[in-house]
Amino acid sequence: xxxxxxxxxxxxxxxxxxxxxxxxxxxxxxxxxxxxxxxxxxxxxxxxxxxxxxxxxxxxxxxxxxxxxxxxxxxxxxxxxxxxxxxxxxxxxxxxxxxxxxxxxxxxxxxxxxxxxxxxxxxxxxxxxxxxxxxxxxxxxxxxxxxxxxxxxxxxxxxxxxxxxxxxxxxxxxxxxxxxxxxxxxxxxxxxxxxxxxxxxxxxxxxxxxxxxxxxxxxxxxxxxxxxxxxxxxxxxxxxxxxxxxxxxxxxxxxxxxxxxxxxxxxxxxxxxxxxxxxxxxxxxxxxxxxxxxxxxxxxxxxxxxxxxxxxxxxxxxxxxxxxxxxxxxxxxxxxxxxxxxxxxxxxxxxxxxxxxxxxxxxxxxxxxxxxxxxxxxxxxxxxxxxxxxxxxxxxxxxxxxxxxxxxxxxxxxxxxxxxxxxxxxxxxxxxxx
Amino acid sequence: xxxxxxxxxxxxxxxxxxxxxxxxxxxxxxxxxxxxxxxxxxxxxxxxxxxxxxxxxxxxxxxxxxxxxxxxxxxxxxxxxxxxxxxxxxxxxxxxxxxxxxxxxxxxxxxxxxxxxxxxxxxxxxxxxxxxxxxxxxxxxxxxxxxxxxxxxxxxxxxxxxxxxxxxxxxxxxxxxxxxxxxx
Numbered sequence: 001x002x003x004x005x006x007x008x009x010x011x012x013x014x015x016x017x018x019x020x021x022x023x024x025x026x027x028x029x030x031x032x033x034x035x036x037x038x039x040x041x042x043x044x045x046x047x048x049x050x051x052x053x054x055x056x057x058x059x060x061x062x063x064x065x066x067x068x069x070x071x072x073x074x075x076x077x078x079x080x081x082x083x084x085x086x087x088x089x090x091x092x093x094x095x096x097x098x099x100x101x102x103x104x105x106x107x108x109x110x111x112x113x114x115x116x117x118x119x120x121x122x123x124x125x126x127x128x129x130x131x132x133x134x135x136x137x138x139x140x141x142x143x144x145x146x147x148x149x150x151x152x153x154x155x156x157x158x159x160x161x162x163x164x165x166x167x168x169x170x171x172x173x174x175x176x177x178x179x180x181x182x183x184x185x186x187x188x189x190x191x192x193x194x195x196x197x198x199x200x201x202x203x204x205x206x207x208x209x210x211x212x213x214x215x216x217x218x219x220x221x222x223x224x225x226x227x228x229x230x231x232x233x234x235x236x237x238x239x240x241x242x243x244x245x246x247x248x249x250x251x252x253x254x255x256x257x258x259x260x261x262x263x264x265x266x267x268x269x270x271x272x273x274x275x276x277x278x279x280x281x282x283x284x285x286x287x288x289x290x291x292x293x294x295x296x297x298x299x300x301x302x303x304x305x306x307x308x309x310x311x312x313x314x315x316x317x318x319x320x321x322x323x324x325x326x327x328x329x330x331x332x333x334x335x336x337x338x339x340x341x342x343x344x345x346x347x348x349x350x351x352x353x354x355x356x357x358x359x360x361x362x363x364x365x366x367x368x369x370x371x372x373x374x375x376x377x378x379x380x381x382x383x384x385x386x387x388x389x390x391x392x393x394x395x396x397x398x399x400x401x402x403x404x405x406x407x408x409x410x411x412x413x414x415x416x417x418x419x420x421x422x423x424x425x426x427x428x429x430x431x432x433x434x
Numbered sequence: 435x436x437x438x439x440x441x442x443x444x445x446x447x448x449x450x451x452x453x454x455x456x457x458x459x460x461x462x463x464x465x466x467x468x469x470x471x472x473x474x475x476x477x478x479x480x481x482x483x484x485x486x487x488x489x490x491x492x493x494x495x496x497x498x499x500x501x502x503x504x505x506x507x508x509x510x511x512x513x514x515x516x517x518x519x520x521x522x523x524x525x526x527x528x529x530x531x532x533x534x535x536x537x538x539x540x541x542x543x544x545x546x547x548x549x550x551x552x553x554x555x556x557x558x559x560x561x562x563x564x565x566x567x568x569x570x571x572x573x574x575x576x577x578x579x580x581x582x583x584x585x586x587x588x589x590x591x592x593x594x595x596x597x598x599x600x601x602x603x604x605x606x607x608x609x610x611x612x613x614x615x616x617x618x
Contacts, residue, residue, distance in 0.1 A: 006600060011568035013549045014468055021463030021477060029459070029481035030452055033488040038446060040492065 034366045101384065102163065103414070104134035104143045105400060105422040111145045113163055116402070118415040124161040126169050132156075133184040136163070136423040137192040142213070143423065144172065144188065144195060148180055155180050158197055160213045163425065170214040173197065179205050179228050183278055183324040183379070184421060187232045187239070194258070196220075196239050198228035207241050209258055220260035225252075229278040229324065232258075233285040240266070240279040240288060248272060253279055253290065253305075266307060271295025277319075277326035279305075282333045289327035289336050291319045302327045302338045302348070304365065312365035314348045315340060321392070325379040331386040344374035345389065347405065372408040376401050384424055440497035443488075451491070455484050458501065461570075462508050468565045469512045471554065482511040505570075505580040509562045516558040552602035560595035563588055 102113045102120075109130045114121035124143055125131035134145045143163050148156030155177030160170045176199035179185045185198035185205075195210040205226040206219050220239070221227040230241040236258070243252040253266040253276045266288065267276070274295030279288045288307060293300040300319035304327075305311045314327075318341030327338045336348045349367040378392030383402065393399040393413050400422050403411040442450035462483065466476035486507050494503055553561065559581075566577045567588075574588045581588070 007568065007596065009545075010549065010553075010564065010596070010599065013546060014565060014569040016546075017464075018467060018473070019464050020460040021467075021473075021480065025463065025477040025480065026456060026459045028477075029484045030455055032481055033451070033455070033485045034448065036485055036489050038492055039489055 031366055035369065037369055037371070101140075101425045103390075103400075103422055103424050104136055104145075104163070105414075106132050106134065106420040109151075111143065111161070113143065113165075116414055122165055124163065124165040125159070126161070126165075128159065128169070130156075131159070132180070133186070133421050134423050135184060135186055135188065135421075136425050137188045138190055139192040140425045142192065144186055146178055146180055146184065146186070153180065155200055158186060158195065158199075158210075160195075172210040172213050172217075173199060173208075174210070174214075174217045176201065176208065176217065181228060181324060182322045183229065183326075185228045185230060187230045189232050189258070190234055190236045196230040196232055196241075196258070198230060198241070204246075207239065207256075209239075218260070220256055220258065227254075229326075231279050231281060233281045234283050235285040237285065238262075240281065242276040242279070251276060253288075255307075266305060267292070267311070269294060273297070275300070275323065277324050280326045280328045280336075282329045283331060284333060289329060291323050291326055291338065293323070299341070302336070302346075304336070314338075314365050314367070314369065315346060318342060320344075321376075321378045321380070328381055330382050331384060335386075337380050337382065337389055339376065339378075339380055339391075343371050345372040345376050345380060345391070345403065345408075346370065347372060347389075372403060372405075375403050375408055375411040379421060381424070390422065390424065437497035437500070440491075440494070440500045444491050444494065444497070451488055454500065455487075458504055459484075462504060465505070465565055465570055466508055466512055468569055469509070469558065469561045470515055471550070475515045476512075479508060479511040479515045482514065483507040486511070499579075502576060502579050505566070505572075506582060509566075509581055512562060513558055548603055549599070552599040555602045556595050556598055560591050560598070563591040564595050567592060 102115055104111060104113045104124070106112075110123050110128070111125040111131045111134045112121050112123050125145060125147070128147045130149070130151055131145050131147050134143050136143055141163055142160050144158060144160045146156045147159050148154075157171050158173035158176075158178045160172050161167075172195050179198040179200060187196045189195070193212060195213065197208055197210070198205050199208050200206075201219065202223055204223040205228050206223060207221045207227045207230050208217050208219050210217050221241070221243075225246060226244045227241050230239050232239050233255075238255040238257055240253065240255045243254055245251070249270055249272050251269045251271075251274050253268075254263060255266060256263045266279070269276070269292070271294065273293070275291075275293045277291035279290045281288055286307070288305045289303065290305065291300050291302050299317055300323050301313050302315040302319060303311050303313050314336065315338065319338060320341040321339035325339075327336050329336055334349060338346055338348075340346050347370045348365075372389075374394050376389065376391035377394045378397035380389050380391035382388075383390055387405055389403045389405070390400055391403070393401045397420075400414045401411050402414065439450050439454055443454055459480065462480045463476055466479040466483075467473055470476050470479060483504065487504060494500065553564075556564070562581060563577060566572045566580060567574070572580065574585045574592075578585045578588045583591075
């Protein structure tokens with residue numbers, strides 16, 4: 001076979017075989033591409049200059065004039081002088097329409113309520129030696145918080161205070177030691193009359209419901225597995241929570257009615273290093289969202305679970321901050337927020353989660369992801385009007401930041417010296433603080 | 435490929451990008467399938483190329499060169515696939531046939547098997563040059579652009595690829611049936 005003949009033989013052989021790919025391959029590729037955002041075109045500015053201009057610039061670098069440099073320096077000095085000496089006081093968080101609603105936060109060993117600008121700040125944890133993790137009731141009249149006996153304690157009492165500090169503290173946990181994890185294991189009922197919480201009982205963490213603040217406390221899970229991170233559904237019909245069997249390997253996400261009946265499993269995993277986060281309900285009490293790690297060294301994902309039909313993975317590249325904090329829905333249910341391991345805060349829309357054809361239980365997330373950047377750490381929650389997020393500050397969560405969605409670069413740290421979790425008052429008209 | 439469609443996709447129009455992807459999917463798959471010699475790997479490579487294309491589309495300065503750019507992304511994805519997938523030893527059933535008579539159908543099949551084995555002895559970079567040149571019919575300059583290598587390197591890779599295949603075929607024995615599906 002001559003070389004020419006051999007080339008032709010190879011060409012003929014290469015022309016054999018399929019000329020087209022399977023249709024599902026294109027669909028799959030397009031669906032995968034839809035989960036990705038385009039990179040901006042301004043990463044390497046020179047590449048995006050019109051070619052003649054770029055070439056001109058390369059061939060004939062402009063001579064740098066000493067006078068131009070001097071003028072530039074003078075302008076910089078002038079700008080610096082204005083910034084330092086003549087700046088007007090900053091406006092009070094003008095981008096947050098609900099800025100007049102109070103926020104509950106931890107400062108030092110106590111819980112305070114104040115307006116966002118730090119004004120009208122007052123302590124509500126009384127003479128409790130150490131208080132953490134405040135949580136406003138949905139009706140905005142009370143704040144629940146944990147009171148470990150000391151900062152190293154793994155559990156504590158669950159106390160309830162009036163948001164204005166006008167009434168004595170009430171212990172909702174009735175002597176039980178409420179679990180103090182990475183994330184608070186406490187949830188208000190939607191009407192604000194009951195609390196679900198995880199507490200240690202006989203060495204096992206169980207879910208309890210306090211029927212009326214200061215009233216009876218009833219367990220709604222048994223002692224065959226550790227249960228924590230309860231979340232009351234917005235319609236009040238069920239409580240979702242996570243379960244770890246006593247073998248430490250079998251893990252579940254479950255829902256149960258507030259009286260402990262009708263227990264159902266949402267998701268299961270079997271791995272010593274697997275994990276579920278706190279489940280978060282959509283406002284219509286339908287889908288749940290949570291972070292999940294399938295174990296075996298895989299990365300934590302953020303998923304929407306349509307409950308018994310399908311799940312869809314919004315993000316598969318690792319969850320940052322406190323993974324147990326989960327993936328909260330916006331108040332209108334259209335968006336979800338989470339902190340990624342690599343890309344900072346992410347907002348995902350929940351418009352296009354659909355079951356994937358032919359794959360029972362598997363869904364396809366085709367919504368949009370929006371990167372807000374590394375503007376928060378540890379935890380993230382929605383401001384009540386859904387137009388901003390608030391969370392731990394990116395400097396190790398030593399404070400609280402508020403991040404407007406329409407301009408994340410305008411994220412601002414609240415002037416309160418806080419740590420741990422905070423909670424924004426939700427529903428009431430702006431109250432009169434003492 | 436219509437540059438205005440590319441421009442629309444660059445401005446974030448997903449429907450425009452879908453149209454571009456639909457038009458190019460089959461040709462890209464065919465090239466990927468021939469470089470990797472595996473349908474599933476080719477699907478993955480095309481998917482990866484399309485994802486990268488959407489992600490980095492705004493970095494494309496010349497929309498009229500979209501197709502060549504897509505081939506570059508595809509070949510890179512093929513390289514990744516070839517390196518990612520564990521080399522897999524497969525065995526091909528021997529066909530006892532005289533190789534001298536091209537009119538003999540069995541001999542043709544045997545020649546195909548031998549060509550397949552010889553092709554799989556090439557590096558994935560050499561396979562890419564062969565496929566783009568002899569299957570896609572691209573001139574050396576376009577192959578060089580697609581692979582990000584000078585034209586001289588295209589010619590040398592072609593030369594060594596053909597020589598390697600010829601040597602492999604010349605040395606092929608009926609016992610030499612274990613071949614590597616991916617990688618070098």
